[in-house]
Amino acid sequence: MKFENLKSGEQFFLNDFLYTARDQAHSRLLKLIKAQSSLPIDLSDSIIYYCGPSATPNGRVVGSCGPTTSSRMDMFVEPLLKAGLRIMIGKGRRSKKVRMLIKKYKAIYFIAPAGCGALLSTKIVSKKLICFKDLGPEAIYRLKVKDFPLIVAIDSKGHSIYEDI
Amino acid sequence: MKTDSLQHQIDKLVKRASFSLRPDLMNLLIKAYRSEPVSRAKKALGWIIDNARIAEKENIPICQDTGFPVIFIELGKDIKISADDAKRIEKYLVTSYENNFLRASTLDPITRGAPSYKGLSMHFEFNPALKGVKLTFLLKGFGSENKSQLKMFNPTAKLEEIEEFVLSSVKSAGPEACPPFVVGLGIGGTSNDCLLLAKKALLMPLDKSNPDKTLFKIERSLFKKINSLGIGPMGFGGMHTVLAVRVKKEPTHIAGLPVGVNISCHALRYASIKIFKL
Numbered sequence: 032m033k034f035e036n037l038k039s040g041e042q043f044f045l046n047d048f049l050y051t052a053r054d055q056a057h058s059r060l061l062k063l064i065k066a067q068s069s070l071p072i073d074l075s076d077s078i079i080y081y082c083g084p085s086a087t088p089n090g091r092v093v094g095s096c097g098p099t100t101s102s103r104m105d106m107f108v109e110p111l112l113k114a115g116l117r118i119m120i121g122k123g124r125r126s127k128k129v130r131m132l133i134k135k136y137k138a139i140y141f142i143a144p145a146g147c148g149a150l151l152s153t154k155i156v157s158k159k160l161i162c163f164k165d166l167g168p169e170a171i172y173r174l175k176v177k178d179f180p181l182i183v184a185i186d187s188k189g190h191s192i193y194e195d196i
Numbered sequence: 197m198k199t200d201s202l203q204h205q206i207d208k209l210v211k212r213a214s215f216s217l218r219p220d221l222m223n224l225l226i227k228a229y230r231s232e233p234v235s236r237a238k239k240a241l242g243w244i245i246d247n248a249r250i251a252e253k254e255n256i257p258i259c260q261d262t263g264f265p266v267i268f269i270e271l272g273k274d275i276k277i278s279a280d281d282a283k284r285i286e287k288y289l290v291t292s293y294e295n296n297f298l299r300a301s302t303l304d305p306i307t308r309g310a311p312s313y314k315g316l317s318m319h320f321e322f323n324p325a326l327k328g329v330k331l332t333f334l335l336k337g338f339g340s341e342n343k344s345q346l347k348m349f350n351p352t353a354k355l356e357e358i359e360e361f362v363l364s365s366v367k368s369a370g371p372e373a374c375p376p377f378v379v380g381l382g383i384g385g386t387s388n389d390c391l392l393l394a395k396k397a398l399l400m401p402l403d404k405s406n407p408d409k410t411l412f413k414i415e416r417s418l419f420k421k422i423n424s425l426g427i428g429p430m431g432f433g434g435m436h437t438v439l440a441v442r443v444k445k446e447p448t449h450i451a452g453l454p455v456g457v458n459i460s461c462h463a464l465r466y467a468s469i470k471i472f473k474l
């Protein structure tokens with residue numbers, strides 16, 4: 032995905048694959064990175080979406096699936112960027128450190144409509160469990176999204192629509 | 197399941213609270229949408245309103261964080277309740293969370309482990325003016341619950357100091373807690389009482405003014421001040437950081453002035469029912 036020219040504040044509709052990961056999944060990825068073990072997903076080619084969907088009702092692709100608070104993942108960002116990650120999606124402000132890291136690694140941070148999990152579920156075409164099944168909603172899922180609405184919160188130059196937290 | 201059974205009533209309550217927004221809240225959101233001058237903030241409000249309509253039509257949760265379940269059980273004068281009844285209420289709530297595909301979001305605070313549907317916050321109170329039992333079920337999302345604040349003021353503290361405290365709580369909640377908010381403020385009691393009062397303040401009707409004149413004034417003043425912070429819907433700026441401020445008070449000790457702030461995100465989800473037989 033090309034994102035280098037996107038500027039903070041711009042709206043963007045994503046058609047791609049996302050990997051959901053929140054607190055516990057991040058903490059496990061970090062352990063694997065520290066132990067130099069192989070990772071269940073190739074971070075350099077991935078978009079991480081801070082999200083733990085509600086259960087999937089019969090006949091639907093996914094339950095409600097909006098973003099969770101990104102700043103709780105701030106402490107995990109540096110090693111993930113080092114391992115190749117460039118695109119993060121969540122809600123809310125980030126620390127100054129994360130903003131500077133985004134600039135350094137030419138990464139990007141998008142926000143998805145917060146508290147709009149029902150709306151966002153209609154933009155998801157498929158869902159597949161990838162790993163950490165025992166974590167239930169906190170497991171890593173691969174979501175295929177179509178016209179998934181996003182706003183650039185911190186662009187690759189480190190410009191943010193928010194103040195640092 | 198018999199339609200008048202307790203289990204059926206609780207299931208209805210859970211569905212209503214998690215799949216739809218209350219009319220009083222929806223009206224405030226629509227009013228905010230119509231009057232919001234900042235275009236990105238207006239778009240955010242549009243998303244929030246569309247989201248609520250989709251959730252209600254398709255019977256899916258308004259938000260994937262289907263909250264920590266909080267239930268208030270108000271007992272009228274003619275009702276008898278046993279420990280078994282309380283257990284049944286808890287069991288039916290859990291079943292209903294599972295059956296309606298809400299999220300397993302609760303776990304042991306130390307060992308963490310796999311999220312489950314276990315654990316809830318249950319509160320009993322008496323209301324001699326009531327016939328039967330009133331159940332009020334609140335799904336408290338943790339993006340906003342994490343921003344709760346307690347401060348034990350000196351008894352001589354001025355009202356402005358309390359207002360400052362509320363303003364700083366709202367600022368620190370920021371975009372993460374999913375504004376526009378409903379802010380609940382509890383004043384008095386002991387430390388835990390004022391926090392519970394703040395939570396209960398969120399359950400006051402949003403389309404009626406506070407019957408207590410002093411509290412009404414505090415609500416009005418805070419409403420103006422919070423909305424001039426400019427955080428706005430999803431943190432995009434604009435006029436609407438808060439949709440309503442609700443305040444409750446109760447007697448406290450001469451040596452203190454406990455104040456609790458409980459913030460609700462725009463997805464303030466609760467529902468009540470009255471039942472006459474457990």
Ligand code: SF4
Pocket residue numbers: 097098099145146147259260261262263336337338339340372373374461462463
């Ligand atoms: S703060 Fe409220 S609206 Fe936002 S994600 Fe949490 S429960 Fe949902």
